Amino acid sequence: MSRSQLNRGSAERNPKGDDANCNILHIDMDAFFASVEVRENPKLAGKQVIVGYDGNRGVVLSATYEARKLGVHSAMPMSRALRLAPHAIVVEPDHGKYSEISENVMAIFESITPLVQPLSVDEAFLDISGAQKLMGSPTQIGEIIRARVSDEQGITCSVGVASTMFIAKLATNFAKPDGLHVVPADKVIEFLHPLPIGALWGVGEKTAEQLSRLGLVTVADIANTPVKTLTRVIGQAAAEHLYELAWARDPRKVTPNQAEKSIGAERTFDSDIDDPELLLAQFLDLSNKVAKRLRNAHFLARTITIKVRFSNFTSVTRSKSLISSTDLATEIYTTSKNLFEAMNLQRARVRLVGVRATGLIPTNESAIQLELSDRDASWREAEAAMDQVAQKFGSAAVKPARLIETDN
Numbered sequence: 001m002s003r004s005q006l007n008r009g010s011a012e013r014n015p016k017g018d019d020a021n022c023n024i025l026h027i028d029m030d031a032f033f034a035s036v037e038v039r040e041n042p043k044l045a046g047k048q049v050i051v052g053y054d055g056n057r058g059v060v061l062s063a064t065y066e067a068r069k070l071g072v073h074s075a076m077p078m079s080r081a082l083r084l085a086p087h088a089i090v091v092e093p094d095h096g097k098y099s100e101i102s103e104n105v106m107a108i109f110e111s112i113t114p115l116v117q118p119l120s121v122d123e124a125f126l127d128i129s130g131a132q133k134l135m136g137s138p139t140q141i142g143e144i145i146r147a148r149v150s151d152e153q154g155i156t157c158s159v160g161v162a163s164t165m166f167i168a169k170l171a172t173n174f175a176k177p178d179g180l181h182v183v184p185a186d187k188v189i190e191f192l193h194p195l196p197i198g199a200l201w202g203v204g205e206k207t208a209e210q211l212s213r214l215g216l217v218t219v220a221d222i223a224n225t226p227v228k229t230l231t232r233v234i235g236q237a238a239a240e241h242l243y244e245l246a247w248a249r250d251p252r253k254v255t256p257n258q259a260e261k262s263i264g265a266e267r268t269f270d271s272d273i274d275d276p277e278l279l280l281a282q283f284l285d286l287s288n289k290v291a292k293r294l295r296n297a298h299f300l301a302r303t304i305t306i307k308v309r310f311s312n313f314t315s316v317t318r319s320k321s322l323i324s325s326t327d328l329a330t331e332i333y334t335t336s337k338n339l340f341e342a343m344n345l346q347r348a349r350v351r352l353v354g355v356r357a358t359g360l361i362p363t364n365e366s367a368i369q370l371e372l373s374d375r376d377a378s379w380r381e382a383e384a385a386m387d388q389v390a391q392k393f394g395s396a397a398v399k400p401a402r403l404i405e406t407d408n
Helices: 003-007 032-040 078-084 095-112 138-153 165-175 185-192 205-212 219-223 227-234 236-246 276-297 329-343 365-371 374-393 401-407
Strands: 024-029 049-052 060-063 089-091 116-120 123-127 157-162 180-182 262-273 299-310 315-326 350-362
Touching: 024 138, 024 165, 032 049, 032 060, 032 095, 049 078, 060 078, 095 116, 095 123, 095 138, 095 276, 123 165, 138 157, 138 180, 157 165, 165 180, 165 185, 205 227, 219 236, 227 236, 262 276, 262 299, 276 299, 276 329, 276 350, 299 329, 315 329, 315 350, 329 350
Parallel strands: 049 089, 157 180
Antiparallel strands: 024 123, 024 157, 049 060, 116 123, 262 350, 299 315, 299 350
8 A cells, every 4th residue: 555545544654752661673675676777877866767667568666756746656657657757767776786885775674783683685574673772762673774875875764663563564665755654652653543444454456345345444443343344254264464454463473584485577568579599599698697596696496487478367386395405596597498388389479478486595605515416516607607697897808708699
């Protein structure tokens, strides 16, 4: 749910409220990918910038607030975004660069407290209970973090301060962009109940529609409806979950060092492809991207999954677990190629393909020695060298010969 939707029918911004017993911070980078691109190219500052792949079937990954004011948002089809913002500048994403800055930001968080739980590359929860004696109040710590992210990384972030993870995440919506918002521990219900039901985790469009038929529009409506009544509409598990959240009951604790569950890449084509060789070239390119992201995030992967979406929008996936974990594009591609060829599609029209790595383990020297053979180690050195060239001269500077031929 968007910040503007949350703000309707809710309490006013409360950036400097009483933060006693508010030991949880939720921190979210502002328009992360777009902000990084503006940092890299200051000429983009103040302009409508959209990060994504241009084309009829591309989607928006991020957008500056100048573009958002026109209605552009993440996951929107690029074609629609450009109708809303015809003068926007489209920048292709550089996930390696985003991963590097994400690591730097997370390092800032971990210098404040060891209790850091990343949710994604640009978002994390922090439990600052043990940091306050040395660093000050939750608000002061939040402002220290905001200042360091700005000074050291050249981007901005917003901070929600609250007594639980659920409320802290909601508070961040009121802090954006580039702000801090406190929900006092004794004002949680006052803050929460006027919000629309979409503010509750687990309420998507379908659930919201089902609940609205009962006249349930706000969180207060959920809180004051018997669980049995909610169960008849959305089932017992969902009913109990939403009822507890509606009363701000969130027993979860910040859990540090949660490993990423998967790393992947997908590509939607401007027009359907039915040539197997062209599709394999796409799998090769995606395999290189996934391998690079694994190395940047310091992970090895045990399982490779491919995704194929057809022109009728149906999708299939196929997976294979490897004998040993890898971060090598060569092995990821070989596995992807075998999975794709085993599907025997016979020139079916394909709209999208994807490659995803799961079963991730952190990379370290002992892990690499155990997991990689001598031949694999040589490939890894070669691919690491390609990473360095790409980082210095751009991703187009070095790529497999097959992809150069495809580009031509």
